[in-house]
Amino acid sequence: MNNNKPIGIFDSGIGGTSIWKAIHHLLPQEKTIYLADSKNAPYGQKSKEEIIALCMKNTDLLLQMDCKLIVVACNTATTNAIKELRANYAVPFIGIEPAIKPAALNSKTQKIGILATQGTLISELFNKTAEKFQTTKILEQVGHGLVQLIEKGQINSPEMTALLESYLRPMIEADIDYLVLGCSHYPYLIPQIKKILPDHIHIIDSGEAVARQTQNLLKNGVGFTDLTNNKPVFYTNTNPTVLKEILEGDYEVEVIEKDF
Numbered sequence: 001m002n003n004n005k006p007i008g009i010f011d012s013g014i015g016g017t018s019i020w021k022a023i024h025h026l027l028p029q030e031k032t033i034y035l036a037d038s039k040n041a042p043y044g045q046k047s048k049e050e051i052i053a054l055c056m057k058n059t060d061l062l063l064q065m066d067c068k069l070i071v072v073a074c075n076t077a078t079t080n081a082i083k084e085l086r087a088n089y090a091v092p093f094i095g096i097e098p099a100i101k102p103a104a105l106n107s108k109t110q111k112i113g114i115l116a117t118q119g120t121l122i123s124e125l126f127n128k129t130a131e132k133f134q135t136t137k138i139l140e141q142v143g144h145g146l147v148q149l150i151e152k153g154q155i156n157s158p159e160m161t162a163l164l165e166s167y168l169r170p171m172i173e174a175d176i177d178y179l180v181l182g183c184s185h186y187p188y189l190i191p192q193i194k195k196i197l198p199d200h201i202h203i204i205d206s207g208e209a210v211a212r213q214t215q216n217l218l219k220n221g222v223g224f225t226d227l228t229n230n231k232p233v234f235y236t237n238t239n240p241t242v243l244k245e246i247l248e249g250d251y252e253v254e255v256i257e258k259d260f
């Protein structure tokens with residue numbers, strides 16, 4: 001059965017557009033609505049209760065826009081709030097979590113690195129997943145300051161390089177062979193990260209996996225659109241300049257002045 005309602009996607013800011021890009025690439029005909037809650041970024045230092053409240057506010061707005069499915073394009077939001085979202089709303093949710101499994105299963109050195117926010121790394125969901133891979137040493141690093149710089153558009157700044165160097169050097173020295181990007185903002189740092197990591201260290205992010213999961217959910221019940229002229233729409237509650245830059249295309253970006 002067809003379903004012409006939009007797919008809703010939200011993140012604490014512009015980072016989840018890395019997930020939106022993967023979804024839009026795989027399902028270009030689907031109408032997508034993206035919410036960048038940049039005014040409240042970063043979520044990574046907030047309490048679980050605050051994160052749940054922000055996620056509900058984002059969900060309420062996407063449901064007012066009649067979304068058929070909601071993608072929580074934020075590891076911090078997923079690991080802290082997906083259970084509560086699923087318990088409170090009937091709409092299906094897809095979340096993203098740091099991809100520990102493929103890294104742990106493929107690692108030859110049995111040492112992997114994870115770069116994520118504090119909120120993700122201290123969450124129960126993340127720690128439960130990590131516990132399943134007892135034979136792999138997981139080096140966790142909080143990406144202090146990275147989201148703030150990305151939100152300001154300072155991806156290639158010397159400050160960014162210095163932070164990444166300080167977070168990645170110890171992992172290289174510890175002999176990791178996989179680096180998991182556990183935050184949807186971080187794929188925008190891949191060119192920078194590649195300059196620091198030796199070639200044999202693989203980088204894993206979750207964008208494509210989330211897009212395939214979205215496709216499966218549409219196939220297995222939610223329904224694909226049969227309209228062909230769907231254009232993505234982006235909403236932000238701050239200055240849209242950096243969001244527009246990161247989208248690299250002529251997309252409709254609307255500013256909602258008040259809190260979502």
Ligand code: DGL
Pocket residue numbers: 011012013015016041042043044045073074075076077117120147182183184185
């Ligand atoms: N994009 C979020 C994540 O995946 C962001 C983090 C934040 O707002 O701290 O965790």
